[in-house]
Amino acid sequence: MDPRPASAGAIVTRDLVKTYNGTVRAVRGVSFEVPPGEVYGFLGPNGAGKTTTVSMLTAGLEATSGTAVVDGIDVRKNPATVKRRIGVVFQESTADGDLTGRENLELAAALYGVPRSEVRGRVDGLLERMQIGDAADRLAKTYSGGMRRRLELAAGIVHAPRTLFLDEPTLGLDPQGRAGFWKYVLELRHEHQMTVFVTTHYLEEADGMCDQIAIIDHGAIVASGRPSELKDRLGGDIVTVRPVASSPALREVLAKIPGVVSVGEQDGSLRLKCSNGEALIPAIVSAAVGAGVGLQGVSLKRPSLDEVFLEFTGREFREDEGFSATDRAVMVGRVRERFGGRR
Amino acid sequence: MIRETLALTKRELLRLGRNPQAIVTSLLLPILYLVLFGQAFNFGNLFGGDSAAFVPFVRGAPTYFSYFSAGMAGFVAVTATLFIGANVIFDKLFGILKRIASTPASAASIFGSRLIAGSIQPIGLAFLVLGLAYALGHLGLSGLQVTAAIGPVAAVQIVLAVVILSVMFAALFLAIGFSIEQPQTYFAVVNAINLPVLLTSAALYPWGILPGWFKTLASYNPITLAVEVIRLDLFAGAPQYYPESAWVYLLGLLGWAAAMILIATLLARRALAPRQ
Numbered sequence: 001m002d003p004r005p006a007s008a009g010a011i012v013t014r015d016l017v018k019t020y021n022g023t024v025r026a027v028r029g030v031s032f033e034v035p036p037g038e039v040y041g042f043l044g045p046n047g048a049g050k051t052t053t054v055s056m057l058t059a060g061l062e063a064t065s066g067t068a069v070v071d072g073i074d075v076r077k078n079p080a081t082v083k084r085r086i087g088v089v090f091q092e093s094t095a096d097g098d099l100t101g102r103e104n105l106e107l108a109a110a111l112y113g114v115p116r117s118e119v120r121g122r123v124d125g126l127l128e129r130m131q132i133g134d135a136a137d138r139l140a141k142t143y144s145g146g147m148r149r150r151l152e153l154a155a156g157i158v159h160a161p162r163t164l165f166l167d168e169p170t171l172g173l174d175p176q177g178r179a180g181f182w183k184y185v186l187e188l189r190h191e192h193q194m195t196v197f198v199t200t201h202y203l204e205e206a207d208g209m210c211d212q213i214a215i216i217d218h219g220a221i222v223a224s225g226r227p228s229e230l231k232d233r234l235g236g237d238i239v240t241v242r243p244v245a246s247s248p249a250l251r252e253v254l255a256k257i258p259g260v261v262s263v264g265e266q267d268g269s270l271r272l273k274c275s276n277g278e279a280l281i282p283a284i285v286s287a288a289v290g291a292g293v294g295l296q297g298v299s300l301k302r303p304s305l306d307e308v309f310l311e312f313t314g315r316e317f318r319e320d321e322g323f324s325a326t327d328r329a330v331m332v333g334r335v336r337e338r339f340g341g342r343r
Numbered sequence: 344m345i346r347e348t349l350a351l352t353k354r355e356l357l358r359l360g361r362n363p364q365a366i367v368t369s370l371l372l373p374i375l376y377l378v379l380f381g382q383a384f385n386f387g388n389l390f391g392g393d394s395a396a397f398v399p400f401v402r403g404a405p406t407y408f409s410y411f412s413a414g415m416a417g418f419v420a421v422t423a424t425l426f427i428g429a430n431v432i433f434d435k436l437f438g439i440l441k442r443i444a445s446t447p448a449s450a451a452s453i454f455g456s457r458l459i460a461g462s463i464q465p466i467g468l469a470f471l472v473l474g475l476a477y478a479l480g481h482l483g484l485s486g487l488q489v490t491a492a493i494g495p496v497a498a499v500q501i502v503l504a505v506v507i508l509s510v511m512f513a514a515l516f517l518a519i520g521f522s523i524e525q526p527q528t529y530f531a532v533v534n535a536i537n538l539p540v541l542l543t544s545a546a547l548y549p550w551g552i553l554p555g556w557f558k559t560l561a562s563y564n565p566i567t568l569a570v571e572v573i574r575l576d577l578f579a580g581a582p583q584y585y586p587e588s589a590w591v592y593l594l595g596l597l598g599w600a601a602a603m604i605l606i607a608t609l610l611a612r613r614a615l616a617p618r619q
Binding site for chain 2: 062094111
């Protein structure tokens with residue numbers, strides 16, 4: 001590894017701007033820093049400026065102004081050097097359908113200058129690892145969507161880059177395909193301390209897989225931080241207390257519990273905003289018992305990124321896909337269970 | 344640079360080889376010309392079956408069909424190279440070109456590999472057309488009659504003519520492919536080029552019946568230049584009818600190829616540079 005100051009980010013941008021035709025401002029002064037080895041998610045709806053930002057960082061698109069430094073190299077000044085050091089997986093499927101999986105990887109290895117003596121070993125290793133070894137000598141056009149994506153991931157890392165860019169990498173994949181894809185990305189991150197920059201408009205991916213996220217909307221970052229921090233900024237958890245009968249006294253008692261930030265009322269239930277709802281539930285129940293108020297139920301809701309997005313953009317996040325919340329939960333759960341995350 | 348170019352050339356050749364319909368389609372038109380047009384227009388019949396009387400009109404070729412066969416070997420360079428330009432468009436549509444451009448591979452190797460791969464196929468097909476034209480003569484039809492003894496120099500000249508012509512058209516179609524985004528537009532442009540290029544060349548017409556202005560026009564046509572070389576080397580009677588040696592025609596052809604490569608390189612470089 002090249003020597004690099006410990007404080008330097010793997011990806012650093014300052015006031016990065018992209019204006020098309022002098023008028024359309026696709027990216028409006030984006031600044032962020034990705035620490036080495038982290039998975040950084042760029043979350044935003046379609047058209048927010050995610051792909052434009054990735055294209056500028058990967059030297060596929062010239063920035064109008066601002067700076068972008070990847071792995072210590074200024075992208076605008078040395079695009080060719082940056083290309084050698086990074087791996088890219090594009091939004092669209094770019095595997096060469098007329099080549100076999102193996103040929104796709106061998107081509108990528110040659111283009112990235114992988115030493116000839118290492119090509120075979122690396123290609124075989126990646127094919128096995130991505131579970132396409134059995135299909136290695138089949139034309140890529142016969143692959144399923146998930147296999148193609150894994151092949152594209154393999155092609156993006158065949159030269160063992162230190163920074164990997166993934167632009168909407170799981171678009172169009174079913175939950176299993178997504179889980180499989182992320183499994184490999186997180187494994188690689190852990191093994192090679194690879195920095196991963198990923199754009200997504202899937203909230204569950206941003207929440208479950210990324211160490212840090214930036215929410216981008218209309219070409220500007222409206223919020224950034226660790227997913228848990230962003231959610232904390234909303235004022236913490238919501239505990240909903242449903243008394244058997246309306247009780248002003250209960251409201252007063254609950255408001256006095258240390259840790260409760262505010263108490264609101266909605267449809268006969270009391271909504272308590274608090275920093276750590278789970279720990280407060282026993283105190284809430286005790287307070288209700290002490291006040292002589294019977295409870296029908298107590299529920300805890302942690303703020304989600306949907307609410308974070310709503311808070312910072314004033315709009316609800318819309319995902320243009322059709323799988324259920326259960327699918328998402330299953331996928332995130334599976335990957336977290338096996339590989340965890342650094343949070 | 345060399346490794347990238349070779350790897351990308353291999354990729355192009357694998358793709359071309361795995362789509363044999365492109366080869367069949369490239370051959371279809373020249374073969375139709377050979378077995379229909381060439382047979383029907385074997386002008387020697389105009390002279391009461393005395394082909395020899397027609398020899399001056401076809402610049403020393405023994406028959407019109409022989410003269411015409413050399414023309415078709417040139418024409419196949421056009422029909423077989425247009426796919427390499429179309430592949431650029433499809434690679435753009437499928438994001439493959441974007442992915443290749445995202446690697447450290449230089450624009451020169453991306454363009455160069457396509458130029459090499461695009462030229463190899465037509466070279467083979469040109470000789471296939473000549474072979475077929477020759478074989479037709481043994482199947483009871485008019486066929487190509489080679490009347491000159493082909494020595495090493497002539498062989499080299501013929502190969503060079505086919506190679507340079509193929510490279511030139513591959514560069515032309517790559518230039519179009521790199522500057523156009525939609526397949527429909529590409530094929531419209533290519534169709535608008537193909538027929539005029541063929542029809543302003545001396546591939547089809549007996550030279551002796553052409554009006555002066557047409558001869559001037561045709562003599563600068565790259566297909567003519569390549570075909571003249573082949574005719575000069577295949578037909579013993581030809582040299583007396585041509586004002587220049589085969590090398591001069593090759594030099595003219597080389598000029599065409601150089602100009603086309605220059606234009607195509609600039610357009611490819613622009614297409615592969617980071618977008619503005």
